[in-house]
Every structure is written in C-alpha cells, then in structure tokens.
Amino acid sequence: MPAGPVDQTERRSGALLDHLARRMRLRSESVLAPLGLRPRHLVALTVLREAGGMSQQGLAGRLQLDGTNVVGLLNDLETAGLVERRRSPEDRRRHVVSLTQTGAKRLNEAECALASVEDEVLGALDPAERETLYDLLRRATSEVPPTCAEAAGNDPDSLC
Amino acid sequence: MPAGPVDQTERRSGALLDHLARRMRLRSESVLAPLGLRPRHLVALTVLREAGGMSQQGLAGRLQLDGTNVVGLLNDLETAGLVERRRSPEDRRRHVVSLTQTGAKRLNEAECALASVEDEVLGALDPAERETLYDLLRRATSEVPPTCAEAAGNDPDSLC
DNA sequence: TAAATAGTTGGCGCTACACAAACGATCCGT
DNA sequence: ACGGATCGTTTGTGTAGCGCCAACTATTTA
Numbered sequence: 031m032p033a034g035p036v037d038q039t040e041r042r043s044g045a046l047l048d049h050l051a052r053r054m055r056l057r058s059e060s061v062l063a064p065l066g067l068r069p070r071h072l073v074a075l076t077v078l079r080e081a082g083g084m085s086q087q088g089l090a091g092r093l094q095l096d097g098t099n100v101v102g103l104l105n106d107l108e109t110a111g112l113v114e115r116r117r118s119p120e121d122r123r124r125h126v127v128s129l130t131q132t133g134a135k136r137l138n139e140a141e142c143a144l145a146s147v148e149d150e151v152l153g154a155l156d157p158a159e160r161e162t163l164y165d166l167l168r169r170a171t172s173e174v175p176p177t178c179a180e181a182a183g184n185d186p187d188s189l190c
Numbered sequence: 191m192p193a194g195p196v197d198q199t200e201r202r203s204g205a206l207l208d209h210l211a212r213r214m215r216l217r218s219e220s221v222l223a224p225l226g227l228r229p230r231h232l233v234a235l236t237v238l239r240e241a242g243g244m245s246q247q248g249l250a251g252r253l254q255l256d257g258t259n260v261v262g263l264l265n266d267l268e269t270a271g272l273v274e275r276r277r278s279p280e281d282r283r284r285h286v287v288s289l290t291q292t293g294a295k296r297l298n299e300a301e302c303a304l305a306s307v308e309d310e311v312l313g314a315l316d317p318a319e320r321e322t323l324y325d326l327l328r329r330a331t332s333e334v335p336p337t338c339a340e341a342a343g344n345d346p347d348s349l350c
Numbered sequence: 351t352a353a354a355t356a357g358t359t360g361g362c363g364c365t366a367c368a369c370a371a372a373c374g375a376t377c378c379g380t
Numbered sequence: 381a382c383g384g385a386t387c388g389t390t391t392g393t394g395t396a397g398c399g400c401c402a403a404c405t406a407t408t409t410a
Contacts, residue, residue, distance in 0.1 A: 039304055039326045040298060040301030040304075040305070040344065042301045042304050042305075042308060042324070043232045043308060043320070043323055043327055044214045044215070044218055044225065044229070044304055044307065044308065044325050045213070045235075045236040045382090046209065046230065046236070046324070046327035046328055046331050047210055047211040047214050047327060048211050048214070048215060048230075048232075048233050048254075049233050049236070049237070049327075050207055050211075050227055050327055050330055051207040051208050051210075051211035052233075052253075052254065053235045053254060053331070054203070054204045054207050054208070054227045055204070055208060056254055058204050062307070065382085067362080068203070068365090068366095069208055069364095070208075070366075070367095072204065072205045072208075073205045073208050073209050075211075076205040076206070076209070076211070083227050085387085086387075086388065087386095087387070087388090088197070092210070093212075094212065094213060094216055095366095095367080095368095096367075096368055096369070097369090097387085097389095098368090098369085098388090098389080098390085098391095099367060100379095100388095101388070101389060102203070103331070103348075105389095113368070115388095121334045121376075121386090121387080122375075122377085122387095122388060123375065123376045123377065123387040123388070124374060124387055125387080125388070126387080133209060138200060141202045142357080144200075144202050144204055144258055145200070145202075147204065148202060148203060148204065151291050152203065152330050153333055154329050154330050154332065154333040155326060155329060155330055159326055159329075160203070160288070161201070162322065162328045163203055163323070163324065163327075164201045164202070164203045164206070165211075166319055166322065166323045167206035167207060167210055167323075168328070169208055169314050169315060169319075170210055170311070170314050170315055170323070171210050171310050171373090172314065173313055174402075175315035185294055186210030198393090209392090212376065228395075228396085230398095237387060245394085246356075247355095247356070248355090255397095255399090256398075256399055257356085257357075257402080258357090258359085258360095259397080259399075260356080260357095261357070261358060261359080262359095262397095263373085268401095275357095281355090281407075281408070282355080282356095282366095282406075282407060282408085282409065283355060283356040283357070283406065283407045284355090284356055284357080284407090285356080285357070319357095320399070330396080351398100351410100352409100352410095353408100353409080353410085354407100354408080354409070354410095355388080355398105355407080355408070355409090356405100356406085356407080356408095357400100357405090357406090357408100358387105358403100358404080358405085358406105359392080359403085359404080360401100360402090360403090360404105361401085361402085362399100362400085362401085363398105363399085363400085364397105364398085364399080365396105365397090365398080365399105365404105366395100366397090366398100367394105367395085367397100368393100368394085368395080368396105368397080368398090369392100369393085369394085370391100370393085370394105371390100371391085372381105372386105372389100372390085372393085373388100373390085373391105373404100374383100374387105374388090374389085375387085375388090375389105375393085376387080376388105377384100377385080377386070377387095378383100378384085378385075378386090379382100379383095379384085379385095380381100380382090380383090380384105380409080
C-alpha cells in the first residue's frame with residue numbers, strides 16, 4: 031500500500047464530545063447539587079429558556095428522550111418550582127412548559143457557579159476559543175433534529 | 191430593578207456539550223453496533239490511539255473512570271481483539287495497553303462510518319466550522335485532568 | 351519482610367435511560 | 381354523536397454505564 035500522510039485518522043468529533051462532556055458533567059455535579067440540580071436538569075432548563083415555552087412533545091423531540099422520561103424530568107423541575115406546566119388554550123390535552131422566574135434565576139445561578147468548572151475543564155482554550163466553542167455548540171444544537179418520518183425517508187441508517 | 195441587556199444569560203458550554211454529545215451518541219449507536227462497538231469503546235480506543243500505549247491507571251485517569259470499570263471496558267476490547275495488554279518490563283504489576291492493528295483499523299472504519307452521523311448531527315456547521323469544533327474539542331480533551339491531589343490543593347470545589 | 355501498589359473478579363447500588371401497557375382527558379373526522 | 385387518534389400520566393420492566401467495596405494474586409518498595 032502506498033505510504034500516505036502520517037496522520038490518516040479521520041477527524042471525528044463524536045468520541046471527543048463524549049469525552050469532554052463527561053469531564054464537564056463530573057465536575058459540574060458538585061456545583062449543581064447544592065442548587066438542587068443535575069446535569070440533565072440543566073440541559074432541559076437551557077432548552078426551555080431558549081424556546082420560551084414548548085409542549086412536552088416538543089421538548090421530548092429536542093432532547094431526544096422518550097415522552098415518559100420527559101414526564102419524570104419535568105416532575106422533578108416542577109416540584110422544585112423551576113418550571114410550570116400550563117394547559118394550551120388551543121388544545122387542552124397539551125401542556126406548554128416554561129421556566130418560572132425561579133427557574134430562570136436558578137439557571138443563571140447555576141451558570142455563574144459553573145464558571146470555575148469551565149475554567150478548569152476548558153483550561154487549554156483561551157477565552158476567544160471558549161467563546162467559539164460555545165457558539166459552535168449552540169448553533170449545532172439549535173438545529174432541530176429531523177422527525178422520525180423525515181429521517182427515515184432520507185437516511186436508512188437513521189435511528190428511526 | 192434597572193433594565194439590563196436583553197440577553198443576560200451566562201455563556202456556558204456544559205449543557206450544550208451534554209446535549210450535542212447525546213444526539214451524537216444516539217445517532218452513532220446504530221452505526222457502531224455492526225462493528226461491535228459502543229460509544230464508550232470509541233472513546234477508549236481514541237484515547238489509546240492518541241497515547242500510543244498507556245497503563246490502565248493512566249487510562250483510568252484520562253477517562254475519569256474507576257479502575258474496576260476500566261478493567262471491564264478493556265476486557266470487552268481485548269476479547270474483541272482491539273487492544274492488547276502487555277506487562278510492563280519496568281514494573282510487572284502493570285499492564286501497558288495499546289491498540290492492536292485490528293483495533294486501529296476498526297477505529298478507522300468506525301470513524302469512516304460516522305461521517306454520515308456527523309453530517310447529520312453537525313448539519314448546521316459548515317466544514318470549516320466542523321474542523322474548528324474538532325480542533326477545540328481535541329485540544330480541550332488533550333489536557334490531562336489534574337490528579338486528585340493537585341485538584342484538591344487548588345480548588346475546593348473539585349470532585350476530589 | 352511487611353506494607354504498598356497494579357490489576358482482577360465479583361457484588362451491590364444508583365442514575366438515566368428505552369420501552370410497554372393501561373388509563374383519563376381532549377380533539378378530530380365522519 | 382361517536383370512534384379513533386392524540387397528549388400526557390402512571391406504573392412496571394429491563395439495560396447500560398457507571399461508583400464503590402471487598403477480597404484476592406503478583407509484584408515492587410522501603
């Protein structure tokens with residue numbers, strides 16, 4: 031086989047995302063626990079803040095979680111007063127879930143508290159690079175994942 | 191309260207990392223399964239390839255896993271012929287773990303197969319941005335997390 | 351030579367899921 | 381008006397991925 035470049039590894043982000051996310055999560059837990067939060071709560075609160083309010087089905091889609099798991103997650107957050115469920119006037123079967131003021135404040139507190147975690151876990155990156163990372167992650171996650179029907183039609187390897 | 195900027199949210203990457211990593215993982219599983227791999231295998235193989243060979247303790251440190259869980263993880267990979275454990279000539283208590291040729295090849299195959307997953311999950315980013323994301327993740331994860339002693343000395347919030 | 355270290359095995363427990371079934375309330379199409 | 385579909389809830393089962401512990405063997409160290 032002809033010799034190629036020394037580094038022939040494919041440049042994939044998946045393993046690195048898992049790796050970095052795990053480190054961040056481990057470091058975060060001790061900071062979040064006093065606030066009554068777990069990393070999965072943080073993800074849900076972040077998505078809800080950005081969306082301004084959404085159905086449970088919508089949230090399940092965004093988080094790629096089974097609906098029954100979203101129910102449990104929201105039960106935690108609602109019990110803590112961080113979110114509220116309101117019946118949709120358009121369809122009273124449906125809840126619209128949104129952050130309470132308490133929830134918005136708690137999320138902000140959590141993010142402030144996580145500054146030291148990010149300083150540590152992202153210590154190899156300078157502030158501009160951290161900003162770039164944040165921006166790339168935000169834009170990558172803001173794209174709504176395709177629905178099952180869309181994905182199944184387009185991609186046989188899809189989960190659906 | 192005086193009115194502030196509209197967006198006063200802290201710019202933290204933790205929740206977004208979890209969110210994106212989860213999406214990537216879900217999409218990856220169907221691609222990795224035919225190769226006999228799970229996402230946690232991929233992380234370990236990636237770390238081992240980069241390190242060229244390391245002790246189990248070293249790997250446990252890099253992955254921030256309990257040593258007994260690294261034993262189980264390596265048992266999977268060794269059984270599949272993807273890694274080998276060799277006694278260190280310097281200290282025969284210790285194993286040096288490295289990728290086999292089969293393992294290096296399988297990892298490359300996995301990364302090729304994951305191209306479509308990354309196209310989908312990172313669809314909102316253009317190729318240059320994906321390259322930037324990869325680079326930032328790689329550099330952030332390459333910094334070895336501090337040992338417990340180091341972290342405990344410097345940071346009371348540390349996990350240790 | 352005793353204590354410490356590296357790794358292994360087996361076990362227990364927890365969290366975070368996936369998935370299924372059954373149900374009540376509500377909406378929609380016929 | 382009614383049956384089917386939808387939204388959400390509860391309960392239950394199971395799996396994966398861990399953390400942590402104890403006990404052990406082999407080896408190194410002081």
